[in-house]
Amino acid sequence: MTENALTIRPADLADLAGLDRLAALDSASPPTGDVLVAEVGGELWAAISVETGAAIADPFRPSGDLVELLRHASGERRGSRRPLGRLLPRAA
Numbered sequence: 001m002t003e004n005a006l007t008i009r010p011a012d013l014a015d016l017a018g019l020d021r022l023a024a025l026d027s028a029s030p031p032t033g034d035v036l037v038a039e040v041g042g043e044l045w046a047a048i049s050v051e052t053g054a055a056i057a058d059p060f061r062p063s064g065d066l067v068e069l070l071r072h073a074s075g076e077r078r079g080s081r082r083p084l085g086r087l088l089p090r091a092a
Contacts, residue, residue, distance in 0.1 A: 003041045006066075008073055011035035011047060018044040019056070026056040036074050038066040050074045 011019065015037060022044055023030040031049035038046040046057035048070040055070060057063035 005041060007039045008036060008069060009039070011037045015044065015047075019047055022047060022056045022058060025058050025060065028054075028056050031056060036070050038063070038070055040066075046070055048074050 015035075019030040019035070019037075031047050031052070031054050033052070034050040036048050036050060037044050040061075044058075045061050045063045046055065046066040048055040048067065053071065053074065055067045057067050
């Protein structure tokens with residue numbers, strides 16, 4: 001795995017400290033219920049509550065696109081579909 005590998009996955013109990021850290025950086029509360037996280041190089045950069053859509057992200061990293069990917073992924077888990085085309089880079 002490369003140091004910049006992106007993983008989107010459900011959060012688990014081992015992520016609690018990382019979610020608390022992200023929430024503190026984002027001046028927000030940690031998401032509750034089913035949570036998806038975006039991890040880059042083994043570090044949490046963003047997270048979203050599947051039920052409410054409330055998101056947190058590291059404001060000191062380029063995490064805005066990750067929040068959009070998490071919103072898309074959480075929508076699929078709820079059964080709604082949004083086009084992914086604008087989120088993915090175009091092939092050269």
